[in-house]
Amino acid sequence: MSFRIAIASGKGGTGKTTVSVNLYHFLAANDGLRISLLDCDVEEPNDAIFFPDASLVKEVEIFRDLPVIDTDKCTFCRRCVEYCEFNAIVVIPPANYAEVNASLCHSCGACIVACNESAITERKETIGKMTSFRPERNMNLIEGRLKIGSSMQTMVIKELKKSAPADDDITLFDAPPGTSCPVVETIHDADYVILVTEPTLFGLHDLKLMVELLEEMDKEFGVVINKAGLGDQSLYDYLQSNQLEVLGEIPFSQEYAGLYAKGDILNKIPQEIKNSYQSIVEAMELRRSKK
Amino acid sequence: MKEITILSGKGGTGKTSVTAALGSLAGNAVFCDNDVDAADLHLIFQPEINEAYTFSSGWNVTINTTKCTRCNSCLDYCRFDAIRTMSDGGFVIDPLKCEGCRLCERICPANAILAEENKNNHWFVSSSRFGPLVHAKMGIGSENSGKLVTRVRQKAKEIASGSDSRFIINDGPPGIGCSAIASLSGINTALIVIEPSKSGLHDAQRLIELIQSFKIEACAIINKYTINDAFTSQIEKYLEILSIPVLAKLPFDKEMVLAMTEGKTIIEYNPESEISQKITHVWEGLARKTG
Ligand code: SF4
Ligand code: SF4
Ligand code: SF4
Ligand code: SF4
Numbered sequence: 001m002s003f004r005i006a007i008a009s010g011k012g013g014t015g016k017t018t019v020s021v022n023l024y025h026f027l028a029a030n031d032g033l034r035i036s037l038l039d040c041d042v043e044e045p046n047d048a049i050f051f052p053d054a055s056l057v058k059e060v061e062i063f064r065d066l067p068v069i070d071t072d073k074c075t076f077c078r079r080c081v082e083y084c085e086f087n088a089i090v091v092i093p094p095a096n097y098a099e100v101n102a103s104l105c106h107s108c109g110a111c112i113v114a115c116n117e118s119a120i121t122e123r124k125e126t127i128g129k130m131t132s133f134r135p136e137r138n139m140n141l142i143e144g145r146l147k148i149g150s151s152m153q154t155m156v157i158k159e160l161k162k163s164a165p166a167d168d169d170i171t172l173f174d175a176p177p178g179t180s181c182p183v184v185e186t187i188h189d190a191d192y193v194i195l196v197t198e199p200t201l202f203g204l205h206d207l208k209l210m211v212e213l214l215e216e217m218d219k220e221f222g223v224v225i226n227k228a229g230l231g232d233q234s235l236y237d238y239l240q241s242n243q244l245e246v247l248g249e250i251p252f253s254q255e256y257a258g259l260y261a262k263g264d265i266l267n268k269i270p271q272e273i274k275n276s277y278q279s280i281v282e283a284m285e286l287r288r289s290k291k
Numbered sequence: 292m293k294e295i296t297i298l299s300g301k302g303g304t305g306k307t308s309v310t311a312a313l314g315s316l317a318g319n320a321v322f323c324d325n326d327v328d329a330a331d332l333h334l335i336f337q338p339e340i341n342e343a344y345t346f347s348s349g350w351n352v353t354i355n356t357t358k359c360t361r362c363n364s365c366l367d368y369c370r371f372d373a374i375r376t377m378s379d380g381g382f383v384i385d386p387l388k389c390e391g392c393r394l395c396e397r398i399c400p401a402n403a404i405l406a407e408e409n410k411n412n413h414w415f416v417s418s419s420r421f422g423p424l425v426h427a428k429m430g431i432g433s434e435n436s437g438k439l440v441t442r443v444r445q446k447a448k449e450i451a452s453g454s455d456s457r458f459i460i461n462d463g464p465p466g467i468g469c470s471a472i473a474s475l476s477g478i479n480t481a482l483i484v485i486e487p488s489k490s491g492l493h494d495a496q497r498l499i500e501l502i503q504s505f506k507i508e509a510c511a512i513i514n515k516y517t518i519n520d521a522f523t524s525q526i527e528k529y530l531e532i533l534s535i536p537v538l539a540k541l542p543f544d545k546e547m548v549l550a551m552t553e554g555k556t557i558i559e560y561n562p563e564s565e566i567s568q569k570i571t572h573v574w575e576g577l578a579r580k581t582g
Contacts, residue, residue, distance in 0.1 A: 108392035
């Protein structure tokens with residue numbers, strides 16, 4: 001069974017992608033290990049950008065079942081409307097109108113159970129796609145990509161996680177930003193969570209929300225401070241007074257930000273940053289061996 | 292009255308700092324934090340809460356194990372794999388996987404399943420030094436962020452029409468999922484804050500596609516353009532093809548972070564700075580165009 005590490009941050013833009021991609025790179029440097037990275041930030045997947053030479057393995061579409069109402073069979077009884085907790089069905093009896101609003105529907109199947117006239121069937125609707133890459137022989141990178149206009153991100157993440165190679169030694173999940181349902185879906189079966197934050201007012205505020213979530217979910221976690229040196233002291237005070245484990249600090253460097261911009265952060269890693277990742281890798285290896 | 296939503300696709304582009312700076316110039320405006328998942332605008336606005344409300348975020352569904360006859364029905368019907376068997380053979384619902392569709396409650400022959408409303412989302416109407424602010428705090432791991440966005444926007448509109456405000460300024464959520472969709476519907480202008488990086492461009496493209504599918508007028512600010520000149524000009528070209536005007540290019544400046552640390556907008560922190568002057572210019576243009 002693979003050791004699963006989720007990389008998350010309450011706020012976007014703290015460098016979650018940078019940390020995920022680097023960690024993936026450094027873990028895979030031990031070529032006896034098979035590592036996969038799942039890009040679960042399905043609204044804005046970015047990890048693959050950093051592996052321009054990776055070979056494309058396959059691309060599959062992700063579907064969901066969307067109910068359709070046959071108005072010839074429908075008696076406009078509105079039972080399905082009562083069953084639908086997501087207000088996704090509109091039935092107007094005088095107008096002989098019955099329809100499912102795809103953007104509100106969660107594909108729960110309740111309306112089908114509700115209907116006594118067999119007026120509801122389901123059709124497949126595309127909600128996104130999944131692309132697998134192989135950057136190196138011992139590396140799998142699978143990206144989930146939500147179709148624009150769809151709000152089924154949780155389902156895309158679910159499918160993505162199902163497709164992960166179960167026998168890889170370590171699986172990394174790059175989680176979406178925030179603390180809502182897609183994040184929970186990503187991290188709920190992780191063995192360990194790495195929280196990426198930055199020493200700013202926003203960074204601290206959003207980290208606190210994330211810590212609350214992880215404590216509620218009873219997850220083990222540690223914190224990586226990215227862009228260290230950029231903001232102020234309050235993050236450090238918080239970490240210390242709550243005795244949270246700091247896995248590493250990655251110093252802010254405008255030059256490195258420029259490399260990130262080009263999608264070129266894996267080639268010219270400054271020694272200082274390399275050292276930070278090495279120690280995070282060691283900490284993860286230790287946790288894995290204890291599992 | 293005109294409604295502007297400021298979005299970024301990717302987090303961390305400086306969207307909230309830009310929103311706050313524009314806000315401090317707007318005068319007669321109502322503000323609304325649409326980033327309900329990781330609300331940050333209040334950290335700068337430091338609002339005084341006048342009204343607080345709760346908002347239902349779906350259902351908390353549980354199985355009464357003494358009533359349950361272990362018939363297996365709910366297990367078959369639940370499409371979200373949220374029901375598990377425990378080691379003693381009883382059934383339990385994983386609240387983090389449950390979507391609250393209530394189908395299991397309806398089909399359970401023993402009436403052993405109970406759904407209770409979850410009321411852990413909160414939203415607030417506040418006053419601040421820049422004007423009224425409607426904001427929210429979403430329950431940890433909650434569903435329904437899109438609905439909560441719709442709710443706070445509705446309230447902002449009521450306040451704006453009751454007070455003859457000229458503008459509603461929404462600080463948008465990251466991503467392109469349900470909350471982004473909810474923050475775009477029916478607005479006049481979408482202002483996109485883009486960071487000049489490969490992933491920034493990639494995210495902006497997906498966001499712009501979403502905005503254009505709503506046929507909403509878009510304009511852009513390129514933030515931290517000094518990080519990568521080559522990408523800045525690539526983004527400018529891309530926007531030009533789509534006829535999306537670039538209202539300003541803001542340099543990378545640590546003062547943005549320092550201002551935030553003090554809970555100030557850049558305009559308050561250093562009105563003479565290049566960024567402040569450019570943002571002032573942006574606001575004048577926006578006010579003229581949309582006002
Ligand atoms: S599948 Fe569920 S959410 Fe979709 S329309 Fe039917 S009852 Fe509503
Ligand atoms: S439950 Fe069936 S018959 Fe009744 S309104 Fe819905 S689709 Fe029509
Ligand atoms: S449907 Fe009801 S009785 Fe049957 S297993 Fe589920 S909870 Fe128990
Ligand atoms: S309410 Fe719906 S999602 Fe939750 S356990 Fe029941 S059937 Fe599954």
